[in-house]
Amino acid sequence: MPLLHIAGRWRAGRHERRHTVFDPSCGQPIGELGLANGADIDEALAAAESGFAAWRQVPAFKRGEALLAAARRLQQRGEEIATLLTREQGKPLAEARSEIAGTVQVIQWYAEESRRSYGRIIPPRVPGSALQVLREPVGPCAAFSPWNFPLMLSSRKIAGALAAGCSVVLKAAEETPASVAAMVDCFLASGLPDGALQLLYGVPEEVSRRLLGSPIIRKLSFTGSVPVGRELARLAADQLQRVTLELGGHAPVLVFADANLDAAVVQLAGAKFRNAGQICAAPTRFLVERSVHDAFLERMAAACEQLRLGPGLAPGSTLGPLASARRQAAMQPLVDDALANGARLVVGGTRPEGQGFFYRPTLLADVPTQARAMGTEPFGPLVLTRPFDTEAEAIAVANGTRMGLAAYLYTDSASRQARLVPALRTGMVAINHASVSSPEAPFGGVGDSGYGSECGVEGLDAYLQPKFVHQFPAFDGTPPRISP
Structure with missing residues (x-):
């Protein structure tokens, strides 16, 4: 044709x-x-x-x-x-x-x-x-x-x-x-x-x-x-x-102890793994208050394991392949570098055997800021988490890249929302949900x-x-x- x-x-x-x-x-x-x-x-x-x-x-x-x-x-x-x-x-x-x-x-x-x-x-x-x-x-x-x-x-x-x-x-x-x-x-x-x-x-x-x-x-x-x-x-x-x-972007997610973790993980996992993570506004750098970090990890790991990897036209598939061999090849070096810098592998971390450009849903914990994946948009099914102790620390890491498309904030505190929204250097912020795209609203970012x-x-x-x-x-x- x-x-x-x-x-x-x-x-x-x-x-x-x-x-x-x-x-x-x-x-x-x-x-x-x-x-x-x-x-x-x-x-x-x-x-x-x-x-x-x-x-x-x-x-x-x-x-x-x-x-x-x-x-x-x-x-x-x-x-x-x-x-x-x-x-x-x-x-x-x-x-x-x-x-x-x-x-x-x-x-x-x-x-x-x-x-x-x-x-x-x-x-x-x-x-x-x-x-x-x-x-x-x-x-x-x-x-x-x-x-x-x-x-x-x-x-x-x-x-x-x-x-x-x-x-x-x-x-x-x-x-x-x-x-x-x-x-x-x-x-x-x-x-x-x-x-x-x-x-x-x-x-x-x-x-x-x-x-x-x-x-x-x-x-x-x-x-x-x-x-x-x-x-x-x-x-x-x-x-x-x-x-x-x-x-593109490298969206931070700030999850505080007063957030509803069950709802947050359901929303964030859906947003992260949609299109195998190949989304410019996908939540990627998950910054979680230390007191709930382990509980968040447990829930996110369960969400990763529930995904069914398979061809997009196969009934029941919930996570398809990456779009190209080039995208598939880009995943492993990022994971390996994060692990070499001290990150901890929780789920995934490898490509499956067989044909197609698949990569397993991957969850890394305690990812240091010097890991390449924390500064490079992975554009794949990769979740990077690290705990934080203070709002100032969370904002510093969230604003630690030159990209500024979207950010996600999970907290029930109205005063915290009022403080953090202007502090986040992004063009879009979602609060207690994981969507920043609507035909009625502007879609765009700042910085790189x-x-x-x-x-x-x-x-x-x-x-x-x-x-x-x-x-x-x-x-x-x-x-x-x-x-x-």
Whole structure:
């Protein structure tokens, strides 16, 4: 199946290189993907420019209707697309269905919010004049999305851009092409003009340099690693393109003695091991008050042992494979280094025998801050715990990395919540639960986790440019007096 969509039609890429797509549950190839060459990318840019000229003229109400139609179409094709997603990415089918349900909600949110992209009227200083602020789409956008949540993370960018009246060129992850192409087809079936939405797969460096080197692109949205985000920001600077970066995290969890441990472990284990831990906002560094540390460990170990490792399409599987051999290979060195530095292995710590990119759910206790895993996002099924004695100690460890995406705080003390929320250097904080993602709220971080937000009103604002209009009545020859 041709999986690139350029200038209103599906077709294969013309690059001399091709990409092999693997099934992570067995490590076997399931298809080959044609990649975009320079001419394909240039054609996508030209189409995005003409598509923007057409799409920006569509009233916001009609744009919202088109997005709602795309959401309905995605719901109708949900089971088919969930199966594609599980085969390509590895997550259990139940999680793939959940990702599609969340993606539908994101598209619906932007569809509704597009109707509320209001400007404003400012009281004038001169009688008879009018001061207005209009909000206009910034222009064609380049979007780069990763493989861990390919539908959800792509939809935040596509729906945000289209809701604002922008066209978008999506460069999606080569590891998960068929599921994203199926979702893009749901958008296209809603009646978008040719060029409003392009889908590319290609050699990442070639695509990014060509897209961001073009004056046609006026905004970049990227979700991925810190090094790639830095490079894309440098490329975008040459054309003064707007930039939104979500560059991952290494989320601390602060668990105090007054927390409900049973509820905390159920929530945190679910959040940690969802998608085999391959989540930018996943709870990872578990800092537990010393008096309840052992009780927490006992409960978390039991939660790890209840997980059923297996292919995503196998009935009963609750923990699928990692997405690639590279991700699997990255786990063992982190575990070995932590153990060499004095950490204690409680559960897991090895890959199972057999095919596929699996790694056992792993729980490490008493992990020292100098262990590499405490400063490097593991992006896998790895729980790192260490006890603390004071709030100050917990905050110091929690803020001990340059990343600042999300943090999780478990305590029933309102005064402690009030003290610690502003002390945590993160873009998002969840209190007594393990979710920081909602279509109505901004998703983004600080520090090396990037800048800017997706979703919420902030997510739509990122694609809109204010224009100030100062209007006077017909000139009668008398210069207006305007206060400085």
